[in-house]
Amino acid sequence: MNMHVTPEPNMYRYDEFDRKFVDARVEQFRDQVARRLDGTITEDEFKPMRLMNGLYHQLHAYMLRVAVPYGTMSARQLNVLADIADKYDRGYGHWTTRQNIQYNWVRLEETADILDMLAGVEMHAIQTSGNCIRNTTTDPYAGAAADELADPRPVCELIRQWSSLHPEFTYLPRKFKIAVTGSPNDRAAVKVHDIGLRMHLNEAGERGWEVLVGGGQGRTPMVAVTVRDWLPEADLLPYLTAIMRVYNLVGRRDNKYKARIKILVHEMGAEAFSAAVEREFAEASRETLEVDARELARISSYFAAPAFETLPAFVPEIEERKLADRGFRQWLTANTVAHKVPGYTIVNASFKPAGGIPGDATSEQMRGVARLAERYSFGEVRVTHAQNLTMPHVRTRDLIEVWQQLRDQGLAEANIGLIGDIISCPGLDYCALATARSIPVAQEISARFADIRKQHDVGPLKLNISGCINACGHHHVGHIGILGVDKKGKEFYQITLGGSSTENSSIGKILGPGFGADEIAGAIETVVETYLNVREQGEEFLQTYRRLGAAPFKEALYAGN
Amino acid sequence: MNDKTEDCSEYVVTANEVLSGDTVFRNLQDKWVRGIDDAAVLKCQDSGFVALGDAQKDEHANIVMGAYLVEVSRESGAIRPVHIRERIRALGPTVRADLAQVAQGFSTSEVVDL
Numbered sequence: 001m002n003m004h005v006t007p008e009p010n011m012y013r014y015d016e017f018d019r020k021f022v023d024a025r026v027e028q029f030r031d032q033v034a035r036r037l038d039g040t041i042t043e044d045e046f047k048p049m050r051l052m053n054g055l056y057h058q059l060h061a062y063m064l065r066v067a068v069p070y071g072t073m074s075a076r077q078l079n080v081l082a083d084i085a086d087k088y089d090r091g092y093g094h095w096t097t098r099q100n101i102q103y104n105w106v107r108l109e110e111t112a113d114i115l116d117m118l119a120g121v122e123m124h125a126i127q128t129s130g131n132c133i134r135n136t137t138t139d140p141y142a143g144a145a146a147d148e149l150a151d152p153r154p155v156c157e158l159i160r161q162w163s164s165l166h167p168e169f170t171y172l173p174r175k176f177k178i179a180v181t182g183s184p185n186d187r188a189a190v191k192v193h194d195i196g197l198r199m200h201l202n203e204a205g206e207r208g209w210e211v212l213v214g215g216g217q218g219r220t221p222m223v224a225v226t227v228r229d230w231l232p233e234a235d236l237l238p239y240l241t242a243i244m245r246v247y248n249l250v251g252r253r254d255n256k257y258k259a260r261i262k263i264l265v266h267e268m269g270a271e272a273f274s275a276a277v278e279r280e281f282a283e284a285s286r287e288t289l290e291v292d293a294r295e296l297a298r299i300s301s302y303f304a305a306p307a308f309e310t311l312p313a314f315v316p317e318i319e320e321r322k323l324a325d326r327g328f329r330q331w332l333t334a335n336t337v338a339h340k341v342p343g344y345t346i347v348n349a350s351f352k353p354a355g356g357i358p359g360d361a362t363s364e365q366m367r368g369v370a371r372l373a374e375r376y377s378f379g380e381v382r383v384t385h386a387q388n389l390t391m392p393h394v395r396t397r398d399l400i401e402v403w404q405q406l407r408d409q410g411l412a413e414a415n416i417g418l419i420g421d422i423i424s425c426p427g428l429d430y431c432a433l434a435t436a437r438s439i440p441v442a443q444e445i446s447a448r449f450a451d452i453r454k455q456h457d458v459g460p461l462k463l464n465i466s467g468c469i470n471a472c473g474h475h476h477v478g479h480i481g482i483l484g485v486d487k488k489g490k491e492f493y494q495i496t497l498g499g500s501s502t503e504n505s506s507i508g509k510i511l512g513p514g515f516g517a518d519e520i521a522g523a524i525e526t527v528v529e530t531y532l533n534v535r536e537q538g539e540e541f542l543q544t545y546r547r548l549g550a551a552p553f554k555e556a557l558y559a560g561n
Numbered sequence: 562m563n564d565k566t567e568d569c570s571e572y573v574v575t576a577n578e579v580l581s582g583d584t585v586f587r588n589l590q591d592k593w594v595r596g597i598d599d600a601a602v603l604k605c606q607d608s609g610f611v612a613l614g615d616a617q618k619d620e621h622a623n624i625v626m627g628a629y630l631v632e633v634s635r636e637s638g639a640i641r642p643v644h645i646r647e648r649i650r651a652l653g654p655t656v657r658a659d660l661a662q663v664a665q666g667f668s669t670s671e672v673v674d675l
Contacts, residue, residue, distance in 0.1 A: 037580065039623040057626075059650050062582035090660060105660075107581045357656055428646060429654035437649075439656045489644055 009074050009380035012157045012302045014122045022119045025126060029053050030112035037109065052132075054125025055111055059432045064103045064111060065128040066118060070138045070156040070180075071099030071383040075370040077121045078381050082366035088114050093366070095351060095359040095387040097423060097474055098177070099137050100128060104430055126164065131172045133163035133244075138180045139187045140384040143303060144346050144392035146338040149199050150207060152182035154300040155236065158291065161299075162237050169244050173251035174259040176244075177216075189385065189501035191215045191224045192477055194261045195243060198503075200230060207233050213243060213273070214265030217471035221507045222262045227274040233296070235281075238289040242280035246273070306378040306393055311343025315397045330414035330452055331403050345396045347377070349389045349411040350421065354450035358424040358442050359387030368409040376402050385474075386423055388416065418455040419463050419528065420446045423474050427467025427484060428491075434467035436484025436491040437517075441465055444521040449528075458528055461541045464499070477501035479542045480527060481508040482520065493520040495527065497553060498545045511550055512558050523557055530556040570632050572609035573600040573640065574616045575651075576625035584650050585625060587616050593625060597640050597651040602633065 014022070029049070036046040050056075054065040066081070073081075081101055085093050088110050089103040096102055106114060118124055127134055136156045143151040159178060163169065169176070179193040190196025196212035208230045215224030231239055247261045250268070265273045322329045337346040349369055352358050369389050373381045376398050377391035384390055389411075394402055406412040415421045422445060425431065427438030442465050449455055464478030468485075475481030481496035492514040499508030515523045528541075534552050535544045545553075574587035585593040586600035594600065603609040609630045616628045631651075632643045642648045653661035 037623070043579075043620075043626045057577065057582055059646075060582075060584060060653065109580055428649055429656050435646075437655065439654075443656065486646075491645065 008076070009378050010302060010304050010306055011072050011074065011153075011380070012069070012299065018122070019119075022122075022124050022126075025053075025124065026112055026115045026119050029115060033108060033112055048130070050111075051129040052126065053111075053115065054128035055106075055108075056129060057432070058104065058426075058430055059428070059434075060430065061105045062108055062111070063430070064106045064114060064125055065096065066101050066103070066123060066125045067128050067135045068100050068123075068383050069160055070136055070142070070153055071140050071385075072142075072153060073123075073381050073383070074121075075373040075379045075381060077123055078366050078370040078373070080117055080121045080123070082363040082370070084114055084117055085363040085366065092360055092362045094426065095361060095383050095389070097385050097387065097425070097472060098135060099140070099383040099385055100135060101361075101383070102426075104426075129175075130170075131174050131176075132170050133159075133166065133172075133176045133178065136160055136163070136178045136180060137188055137193075137385060139183055140382040140390045141187065141337055141346050141392060142182060142382075143305065144339055144344075145183055145187075146340045147185050148183040148340070149201050150182050151300075151303055152180045152188075152197075152199060153303050154296060155197070155199075155209075155233075156180050157299050157302070158237070158296060159240070162240070169248065172244075172248055173253045174256065174261075176247075176261070178240075184503065186501070186503040186505075189474075189477065189505070191503070191505035192217055192221070192474075192501055193224065195240065196224050197236075202230070209233065209236060211239060211243075213277075214262040214270070215505075216260055216262040217474060217476045218260065219257060219469040219471075220260075220263065221471070221476040222266065223505050223507060224262075225265060225270040227270070227277060234291045234293065235286075236291050238284055238286045239277070239281055241289055242277045242284055245280050245284070246276045250276070305341075306380075308341045308344060308393070309395070311341075311395060311397070313342035313396070315343075315399075318396060318399055321400055327414070327452075328400065328403055330456055331412055332399070333456065334414045334418060335412070335416045336399065339393065339396075341393075343396050345394050345399060347391045347394045347399070347402055347406075348384070348416045349391070349406055349409075350413040350415055351388050351411065352415055352421050352446065353410055353413050354420060355443050355447035357439050358422050358446075361389075365409055365411060368405070369411070372402060372405055386416075386421060388421070414452050415455055417460050417462070419449045419458055419461045420452075420455050421462075422446055423462070423464040423478070425466050425468075425473035427465075427473075431467060431472075433470055434484070435469075435486040436467050436493065438465040438467035438473055438482070438484055441482060441484070441493065441517070441520055445524050448521055448525060458532065459540050461528070462500075463524070474501065475499070476507050477505065478508060479545070480524060482524070485514065487514070491517045493517070493523075495520075495523060495557075497527070497550060498542065500542055509550060512554055526556050527553050568606040569604060570606070570643075571634065572603045572606065572630045573597065573633050574603070574609070574612050574628060575600075575631050575647075576616065576620070576628035579623055579626055586651075587612060587628075591615065593619070597633075597642070600633075600640060602640060603630075606630070 179188045180197045181188040182199045192215040198210040211228040212224035382390040422442040424442040428434040465482040466473035466475040477499040494514040496508030589601040
């Protein structure tokens with residue numbers, strides 16, 4: 001009899017302390033829920049407790065946000081996420097723009113049972129809400145990308161351990177988000193996070209970190225400023241602590257709209273802020289915080305590369321299929337990425353079907369990707385901030401099989417990084433804060449651009465949609481951004497152009513007056529057609545916009561008015 | 562009372578059930594129901610506030626949370642919130658017809674089991 005053994009990827013595993021802590025937290029929350037239900041505590045008293053455990057109340061129901069630390073999970077964990085969707089939700093979940101998953105329909109009385117299931121596979125929902133340090137995010141291709149300097153996940157894990165229930169940083173002025181990249185090609189959007197960390201290597205090959213502070217989106221979008229070009233890795237936690245202490249002490253608590261660190265950096269000035277951090281850094285006791293090389297090595301050992309085979313980079317049958325089959329060729333072009341090991345490829349599963357809901361995943365799709373990851377990717381899966389899943393280590397020779405199986409599950413739309421790969425927040429269909437719907441807009445635009453040939457002709461184009469000024473759909477950094485607003489009870493949509501979340505980050509600029517719900521998709525078509533008319537050979541959308549500015553797009557959209 | 566300044570739109574009382582988090586509405590028997598079509602429609606804001614005061618007792622009793630008034634109008638006999646946000650909240654996500662309130666299998670007259 002063949003026993004199927006699920007491969008366990010190389011990723012951080014709980015030790016006894018972690019396990020006991022998470023189990024105890026589940027029981028603590030179970031007790032809090034019981035006291036809420038029997039009336040011992042009021043909703044006002046309960047709310048901060050549930051938020052600390054990732055439980056929101058949204059437009060229709062309770063919503064549970066589960067952390068996927070730096071977007072890395074095992075197939076086993078993904079199977080449990082699918083089981084939770086079936087048992088406690090309505091058969092689906094939603095990948096978020098911070099590499100997490102949200103369930104939209106959980107019941108309060110069952111939440112502790114969900115957390116218990118999560119704890120069984122070393123997951124939880126702690127610090128996915130509240131004014132604390134949230135899930136640290138990173139490059140979804142970490143540990144696999146051909147262009148990375150080193151795997152950033154050990155440092156992400158180090159930050160996770162340092163920031164989890166940090167007694168000093170549990171009640172910050174506002175929520176706090178850290179992103180880390182180990183590649184010069186930034187896929188983690190580090191310049192639009194409260195703190196961004198970019199790995200660099202010095203001439204001796206030692207790792208150091210560029211520290212960026214004060215980026216963010218929301219109602220006051222800002223690109224982060226560099227406060228340190230080079231920070232030795234050993235100083236990472238003392239330096240992060242210094243930043244957090246300055247923010248915690250001086251950051252505004254009188255106005256939640258001015259409480260993020262970006263406002264503090266802006267109001268103090270980057271130089272003065274940086275000087276304050278350096279003073280704190282110089283004075284702080286570093287004995288207990290200095291990153292022990294042995295500890296980092298211990299954490300790093302969890303992320304050792306899987307047992308890659310020695311394989312040829314060139315696989316004739318793949319090349320032949322590429323020539324013969326346009327669908328496969330398009331998929332290879334858009335949905336796969338170069339791996340650092342010859343003979344391997346990074347594969348993206350697209351959760352952006354034409355006309356579909358961006359980032360929604362059925363339990364069946366989750367199990368489907370888990371099966372593929374078990375068989376083809378060392379049991380490892382990543383959540384991307386663009387709301388897709390990645391299998392980081394697929395043998396190139398297996399690509400045809402993987403493509404066919406993804407296609408069977410509706411996850412092979414060849415649109416990663418193209419206009420169909422729309423990032424969208426849940427918007428007014430689910431979110432209590434939203435002022436307009438974003439999903440139907442995404443659906444209509446992706447349906448209009450359903451022709452994959454057209455999408456490939458348009459080329460790389462990031463279209464991001466937010467249903468309110470909080471910008472969970474990252475509209476500020478979309479090459480084309482759409483912001484939904486409420487105008488006298490009607491949904492209205494503003495277009496921004498020129499945003500980017502890469503190493504050349506920029507905040508998009510509002511193009512002009514907004515459009516009604518029935519006009520916005522047509523307006524986006526006009527923007528894209530204008531680009532196709534004015535682009536130069538080989539020029540991508542963002543390059544064209546940066547060369548020409550808004551004028552040709554304004555002319556096309558507003559000249560008749 | 563000055564009739565000229567009184568807001569005489571129609572309202573229903575809504576809240577969320579503590580246990581499930583579901584959107585619920587107050588009916589004529591002072592019970593909570595999931596379907597808005599079975600909600601008690603209150604003429605003018607003043608009578609709405611009276612009903613809301615009553616409903617808030619159920620907040621203290623831990624049955625519902627966040628009770629408030631929603632302005633509604635009649636559309637072919639159906640009770641529908643005026644504002645799109647409340648409309649979606651009452652009827653379910655517009656992008657998942659299978660998850661809309663009626664399609665979820667709730668009888669519109671179902672009274673939340675308290």
